Amino acid sequence: MQLTVTTWNINSVRLRIESVLRFLREVQPDVLCLQETKCPDELFPLKALRGTGYEHVVFAGQKGYNGVAILSRFPLLTREVVSFCGKPDARHICAALGPEAGQAAGLVLHDFYVPAGGDVPHRELNPKFAHKLDFLAELRAWGGRRVSGPAILVGDLNVAPLEHDVWSHKQLLDVVSHTPVETEALETLRGEAGWIDAARLLTPEPEKIYTWWSYRSPDWAAANKGRRLDHAWVSPDLAGTVRKVEVFREARGWDKPSDHAPVTLTLEL
Template identity: 55%
Template structure:
């Protein structure tokens, strides 16, 4: 069984539902995980996406901020979510796909951005980000997040871990999203379940790779000051089933774009 799974921080799903529809029609992933939907569940444009064949939708939203949603052409066996750090933020939704004898769990995350000052003592947003990552680490580490099924973790994790995941390692070392303490916390999350960064399995770590470009750049392509904030990880046994990765950087030039672009992975589950 072949499954194509994509992740995209859409930066308001209602404002950019035309872009989502375009991506669904042109790329036709089996599953699309959206972040920063900024939309309560009762206002999510489900009908628009169901008309395109995505009949199975798991929104987890709130008014004006945050929010995640997973759209699928494959039926869900189960939908769940977790609230992190005792907050009501809509930052996680998990779905279990009906993929035959071996179900596939997909975790869709929107990790807090962390504000501007990388000091948890003076910046509550940064402290929240680090606490969120610690809770992710512990949750996956103690096995409570899964029942032994293969898992994929995707989303805007708001951290660019490698030197080649940012346009300038030296200049961004003290900028939130690439500071050593954030990278250390993300590495601990990844180690908690031996997650495989399948994007970097297919695109060598030596190669510059970005999924986000600031709106502040008048010409994002010319300056190319990007960061790789959007990730696709798999549980250890699933990594070898990933047969391809695509980063649709051209979507950054679509009309009224998100500042992020879709990242897609293809899985051949018959390899498991």
């Protein structure tokens, strides 16, 4: 059985609903995990999304910022939301695939949106950066308890952890998302919990991988100054099933795009 799971920071699901619908029609993943939906639950475009064949949807939203959602072709048995740093931010949601998913039944999907951290990489001078570091610390403690069975963790983790996850390691060492304190925190929590970085399992360094290109670049495609902020991790028992991790770069060039491209993980179960 082949299972495909896509992660995509959509940067407002209502503003970019046509892009979401287009992606679902063209790519047709089994599961789509969205971040930064920027939508309170009562305004989530559930009817439009279910109309594409994704009948099973769980979401947690807020007005104007954050927000996560999971859309699935298969029933979702459970829904859980974990809060971090004492804040009721909609930054995590998880669900398990139902028995109709065949060999994927029971597989747990975690969808995360880690704080971006602002522009100044200094805990004392930037509360947003302090929040990000605290979030990663709590995620580290949480992660060790969660990898007890088949599981996938995806999302906009807002950290490009490796040297070739950014267009210039040297120039971005002092830029939020690639500072040593962030990259070490993310890689430490991933390693301690046993999560496998699926993209780098198949495409080791020094090959570059990007999933995000800044809106500030007048010609993002030509400049190609990207970062790998969006991740797909699998539990150790799924490592041997990973077949592909694809960045759907085309979506970054669509009308009114998100600055993130969808990333699709393919497993052969």
